[in-house]
Amino acid sequence: MTSIAPAAASPEELLRGAGLRVTAARVAALRAVGENQHATTDAVLGSVRSELGTVSVQAVYDVLHALTDAGLLRRIEPAGHPARYERRTGDNHHHIVCRSCGAIGDVDCTVGHAPCLTPSDDHGFVVETAEVTYWGLCPDCRGKAPGADPATQP
Amino acid sequence: MTSIAPAAASPEELLRGAGLRVTAARVAALRAVGENQHATTDAVLGSVRSELGTVSVQAVYDVLHALTDAGLLRRIEPAGHPARYERRTGDNHHHIVCRSCGAIGDVDCTVGHAPCLTPSDDHGFVVETAEVTYWGLCPDCRGKAPGADPATQP
DNA sequence: CCCTAAACTGGAATCATTCCAGTTGAGTGG
DNA sequence: CCACTCAACTGGAATGATTCCAGTTTAGGG
Structure with a gap:
């Protein structure tokens, strides 16, 4: 019925x-994140520059902020790593x-919807959102990671 | 029976x-975090200096790292905020x-133990831990926060 | 009491991000 | 179709948390 945002709308x-x-x-930033989900600011900067030529660092930060505020992008900020952006909002x-x-990697919560997303004790806080972050090693890093159990390797 | 780490062991x-x-x-850093749970590095630095006099910034970073690695402290790194440390490990x-x-604030998971701590799709990652972060406004900031719904206030 | 590795000092460097003042350009109204 | 205005962009400097580095001090085993 409504068609406010078609499935595959153009950046424009x-x-x-x-x-x-x-x-x-x-437009370039939106496309860059679309083609490279979870792209870092730096990756977006590179992608945008390769498409448009000279683009200032500030412009990309501004753009990513604007797009995030508008709900077109979601920002992910893992502890100890620079921010990344994705289109799935x-x-x-x-x-x-x-x-x-x-x-x-994206992870849908196994247990249907928001299982532990209501804290047992909110300390008087007004809770707005809850986020779950899984920490581990990706397939690429598993083999070469320091501290990894050598016996695990082939 | 065992008494490897008595409930209220001294820092030493x-x-x-x-x-x-x-x-x-x-010793000073351990005590500082004990007295001020979720203390920032800066807070620990201030606390340690007021107790010992001159202490280098680097020393506090080193100490907090060492204590964290040893499992005596846990580091919390909320996106967009400096790291904090706590004694509950x-x-x-x-x-x-x-x-x-x-x-x-500390929050024990409502649903007994680790509800959504097993991702539906691990993308080949070896998952080590899962952490849940609730975002909201504390009682102090609720009143003066920008963007707060005015109708909510008395 | 001496020795050595671990811990600490202090200053410079890094990295992601933001601030600032001036310039450019998208879109609106004439 | 053109002019105008404010949002967007430029480029360079600044910030804040954290780390690197080379030299000095110190805990604690021998």
Whole structure:
């Protein structure tokens, strides 16, 4: 019925739909994250520059903030790693992060919906969101990781 | 029966028990975190300095790392806020963080033990731990926070 | 009491991110 | 179709948390 945001809307449509100005930097950044989910700011910067030529660092930070605020991107900030961005927004999914290289995978909560998302004691806080982060080693880092059990390897 | 780590062991005992050298900086840092749970590095630095006089920034970072590695402290790193440390280790409890001031409260998982701590899809990762972070506003920040619903207030 | 590795000092460096002041350009209204 | 205005972008400096480094001190075993 409604068609506010078609499944595969173009970057331009997404931006207009969110009430944002359409600029080359924003279109490029949106596409960059679409092609490389969980991209770092640096990766987006590289991608945007390879498409547009000279783009300032600040512009990319501004763009990513604007897109995040508008709900077109979601920012992920794993402890000890630079921020990353993804296009999957709205649904409450979680992330699995590699301790070694910072690689990220999406994880849907097993238990249907928000199992432990209501704290037992909220200390008077107004709880807005809950996020679950799984920490481990990605397939690439498993073999070469220091401290890994040698017996585990072939 | 066993008494490897008595409930209220002194800082010195804790350090020896963990196989660490007993130094003034470590004792002071351990006490500082004990008296001020969820203390920031900066808070620990201030506390240690007020007790010992001149102590280098590096020393406090070293001490906190050593104590964390030894399992005497647990480090908490909320996105966008400096790291904090607590004495409660071993048990898998979670945290509620104030978006505004970074204040932290402890939260035991409601659902007994580790409900959503097994990801539905691990992407080939070896999962080591899962952490849950609740985001919200602490009682202090609730009133003065920007963007708060005015109708909610008395 | 002496010796050595571990811990500490203090200053410089790094990394992600933000601040700032001036310039450019998207989109609106004439 | 053009002019105008505010949001967006530029580039360089600044910030804040943390780490690196080379030299000095000290805990604690021998």
